[in-house]
Structures are given as structure tokens and as C-alpha cells.
Amino acid sequence: MLLDAAAAPLTARPYYQNGDPGPLVAALATVPELLEVSLPFLTTVLGASSLDARTKEIVIVRTSALLHCVYCVNSHSVVALDSGLTAAEVVALRDEPRAALGGEREDALLGWVDAVAGGNGPVADAVAARFGRSFADHEVVELTLLVGATMMLNRFCTALELPTSPAVIDRLTAAGLR
Amino acid sequence: MSTPAAAVAAGVLPGRVWLYSNYHCNLTCTYCLTESGPGVQRRELTAERMLETARQAAELGFTALGVTGGEPFLVPDMPKTLAGLGAILPTVGLTNGTLFTGRRLAAVEVLAGTDVALQISLDSAVPAVNDEARGPDNFAKVVAAIPALIERGITVRIATTGESDNPDDLARLCELHRGLGVPDSDHVVRPVISRGRAVTADLGVDATVDDLPAELTITADGAFWSPFGPTVINGRLDTDLLLTRTTDPLRVPAQTLLGLVEGRPAGGDTTLNIR
Numbered sequence: 001m002l003l004d005a006a007a008a009p010l011t012a013r014p015y016y017q018n019g020d021p022g023p024l025v026a027a028l029a030t031v032p033e034l035l036e037v038s039l040p041f042l043t044t045v046l047g048a049s050s051l052d053a054r055t056k057e058i059v060i061v062r063t064s065a066l067l068h069c070v071y072c073v074n075s076h077s078v079v080a081l082d083s084g085l086t087a088a089e090v091v092a093l094r095d096e097p098r099a100a101l102g103g104e105r106e107d108a109l110l111g112w113v114d115a116v117a118g119g120n121g122p123v124a125d126a127v128a129a130r131f132g133r134s135f136a137d138h139e140v141v142e143l144t145l146l147v148g149a150t151m152m153l154n155r156f157c158t159a160l161e162l163p164t165s166p167a168v169i170d171r172l173t174a175a176g177l178r
Numbered sequence: 179m180s181t182p183a184a185a186v187a188a189g190v191l192p193g194r195v196w197l198y199s200n201y202h203c204n205l206t207c208t209y210c211l212t213e214s215g216p217g218v219q220r221r222e223l224t225a226e227r228m229l230e231t232a233r234q235a236a237e238l239g240f241t242a243l244g245v246t247g248g249e250p251f252l253v254p255d256m257p258k259t260l261a262g263l264g265a266i267l268p269t270v271g272l273t274n275g276t277l278f279t280g281r282r283l284a285a286v287e288v289l290a291g292t293d294v295a296l297q298i299s300l301d302s303a304v305p306a307v308n309d310e311a312r313g314p315d316n317f318a319k320v321v322a323a324i325p326a327l328i329e330r331g332i333t334v335r336i337a338t339t340g341e342s343d344n345p346d347d348l349a350r351l352c353e354l355h356r357g358l359g360v361p362d363s364d365h366v367v368r369p370v371i372s373r374g375r376a377v378t379a380d381l382g383v384d385a386t387v388d389d390l391p392a393e394l395t396i397t398a399d400g401a402f403w404s405p406f407g408p409t410v411i412n413g414r415l416d417t418d419l420l421l422t423r424t425t426d427p428l429r430v431p432a433q434t435l436l437g438l439v440e441g442r443p444a445g446g447d448t449t450l451n452i453r
């Protein structure tokens with residue numbers, strides 16, 4: 001199911017130019033017209049934006065932990081470290097029940113993430129109100145889409161059993177996160 | 179990006195759309211791109227899918243069709259399907275030419291006077307040389323079928339795969355096809371391409387995307403760049419020349435192909451004389 005560089009379809013080839021593009025691209029490349037739209041979407045939603053990288057990685061790691069996605073938890077624990085989170089903070093996000101990070105803004109965010117990714121139906125008014133006091137409307141929209149996109153990825157990567165790369169495992173081991 | 183119609187009219191995009199009707203075959207040629215044979219996965223396109231693709235191809239501005247496989251005439255009703263395709267756009271149907279006896283020969287008469295030509299494989303004027311690649315009695319069956327088809331008013335072309343080092347071989351082959359009623363203008367010679375069973379047999383020349391005309395090719399598994407794209411090796415479909423899995427609407431792979439062609443540097447195409 002994962003295509004290597006020799007089997008990469010024409011429109012997927014640019015993703016292989018710098019070596020192994022990772023299992024997500026290698027899987028999506030089997031339906032190249034989906035790769036062409038989904039990867040730009042995912043990199044836009046999950047990548048650099050007006051929100052700082054630390055905030056976004058808090059959302060991604062926490063959502064992935066709630067959905068038990070080994071691939072995304074592993075990969076984004078490394079990105080989280082690179083975005084300024086400490087190993088202890090990453091552990092806090094991965095734990096169940098999770099520990100608070102300590103600041104009002106980030107704890108309000110985590111309340112929202114837990115409700116959106118871990119709950120069903122509407123988000124409780126108190127959780128939404130607390131979240132809304134710390135984030136502007138456009139940030140609420142972006143962060144909620146980030147939770148949703150991460151959930152989609154979580155289910156995709158888990159169902160298809162995408163393998164964690166050896167480089168990520170090495171980083172996690174070095175940080176004591178294995 | 180321009181439209182497929184404008185690109186075809188300008189000669190930027192080839193006008194022919196290929197349809198892989200099926201992958202199974204009564205032969206097992208040594209250089210077969212698709213590892214075809216009697217027991218392989220059939221990967222058939224239904225007649226209705228082929229006709230609908232043809233209608234969309236015409237609407238998009240493509241100007242010709244090709245049907246290939248596998249051996250298309252193993253599919254029941256292929257003569258009628260080809261006649262239907264020929265009513266939409268000029269069509270060439272590739273065949274190994276070994277099945278045209280009895281009922282099948284009678285059934286193919288529906289193609290007389292239509293805009294459908296049959297392209298039959300014949301590799302050498304020397305029966306033993308031809309049959310070494312294409313199987314026992316292939317030569318005898320093909321040279322019997324060609325005049326029988328021509329007599330029935332069907333246009334026949336001959337395709338020769340593989341080039342001999344000896345120019346006399348080609349001269350003898352041309353003498354033969356003229357004698358069978360096929361003019362030089364309806365004889366094509368192309369190299370063995372190292373894909374599919376040819377790789378396993380260590381035959382042929384390597385072809386990259388720049389060596390292959392960008393002919394939109396539709397199969398049951400998706401759309402490809404060139405009929406040399408959807409090849410099979412060790413039972414697995416090659417995906418390196420896959421354009422899209424979506425084939426309906428046809429504009430989806432057509433636009434993808436056009437995007438790639440327009441992004442490709444000029445020149446390079448057809449260096450291997452692959453047509």
C-alpha cells in the first residue's frame with residue numbers, strides 16, 4: 001500500500017525528490033489526485049500559520065492521544081519538542097487523565113480540545129465560554145478545524161497502521177518519551 | 179492551463195485516448211507489457227464504460243480512440259463495442275489476430291466500412307522467429323487472418339514489435355505485409371519496451387515518461403500517461419505512470435495529463451519512436 005520512489009505516480013514524484021517522504025505521502029500517492037489536494041490541505045491546517053507552533057502542537061498531540069493514534073502521537077511529540085514544549089509537557093498531554101499545563105490560555109484550549117475530540121454532541125457552554133475568553137473568533141475557527149483535521153489523520157494513520165519512522169523513534173528515545 | 183480541446187488542436191496533447199478493455203489473453207508473449215495470459219486478473223472495462231469514456235473524450239476534444247489489452251477479442255461483443263466506438267471517434271483496435279475464425283470472424287464483419295481499423299501484431303516474416311516471441315502457430319494464424327479480414331472490408335494495420343539488427347528482415351516483412359494486402363502506411367515498427375514480462379525476460383529498452391507520447395489511457399484501475407503505463411510485473415500493476423484513479427468524469431485525468439504536459443520542457447518526446 002505504501003509506494004516507494006520507483007512506483008510514485010507522476011504528480012506524486014515531487015514529494016519524493018528529497019528522499020523518503022514518509023508513510024502518509026507514500027499511502028496517499030496510491031490515489032494521486034487525493035494526494036494533490038489533501039496534502040496541501042493538511043500542511044496548511046497543521047503547519048505554520050498565524051497561530052504559534054506551540055499552541056498548534058498542543059492541539060495535535062492532545063487530539064492524537066485522545067484518539068490513540070500511535071503514529072501521530074509519536075511524530076508530533078517530536079514536532080512538539082521542536083516547537084518549544086518540554087518532554088514533561090508532552091507527557092502531560094499524552095497522559096490520561098491529562099495534567100494541566102499551568103497557564104489559563106493553554107488550559108482553556110485543552111478543555112476545548114478534550115470536548116471536541118473526546119466528546120459527542122455540543123461542547124458544554126462553560127468550556128466554550130472559557131475558550132472564547134482566551135482566543136479570538138478566527139482562532140477558534142482555526143483551532144477547531146485543526147482538531148478535526150487531526151482526528152481525520154488519526155483515524156487514517158491508525159486504520160492503515162502507518163509505521164513510525166526510525167528517526168522519530170530515535171528522537172523519542174533520546175528525549176525519554178518511549 | 180488550457181483546455182484539452184485547445185491542447186489537442188494545437189498538437190500539445192496527442193488526440194488519441196486509449197482504453198484497456200481487459201488484461202487476459204490467449205497468448206503469453208515473451209515481451210508482453212501486461213504479463214497477459216489465460217489465467218491473469220481480467221481488469222475489464224465494460225462496454226458501457228468504454229462507450230461513455232469515448233463520448234466524453236469526443237466532448238473534451240480528443241480526436242481518436244485506441245482499444246488494447248490483453249486480447250480485446252476475448253471479450254464477448256467486442257466487435258459491436260468497437261463499432262460503437264468507431265461511430266463516436268476513429269478507432270484502432272489492437273489484436274493478436276489469432277482468434278478470427280468461425281463465429282468470431284463472422285462477428286467481426288460488423289466492422290466493415292466503419293471507422294475502425296484492426297492493428298495486428300506480426301514480428302517477422304520468418305515463422306520461427308515470430309513464433310519464438312509470440313507462441314506456436316502464431317505466424318500461420320496471423321497470415322491467414324489478415325487477408326480474411328481484408329476480404330471482409332475491414333481495415334488492417336500491422337504492428338511489429340522489436341527491431342532486427344538485419345535490415346533484410348524488415349524488407350522481407352514488408353514484402354510479406356504488402357502481399358497480404360497491407361500497405362506500408364499501415365505498418366508500424368516499435369521497439370520492445372522494458373516493462374512487464376520484458377523486464378523478467380531481460381528484453382527491450384528502458385523508456386521514461388519523456389520517451390512516451392502523453393496519450394491518455396483509461397483502465398479499470400485508473401488513468402495513465404500512455405498505453406505503456408498500466409503495465410504489470412509479478413502480478414502487480416505499475417503505478418509510476420498513473421495519473422488519477424478517477425476516470426469518470428474523463429476531464430479529471432485529462433486535466434491532470436494536460437497539467438503535466440504543459441509543465442514538461444519541450445522536446446524529448448518520441449526519442450524511442452514509440453507510437
Ligand code: SF4
Nearest residue numbers: 203205207210248274
Ligand atoms: S503481447 Fe499482446 S498478444 Fe502477447 S500476451 Fe501480451 S496481450 Fe497477449
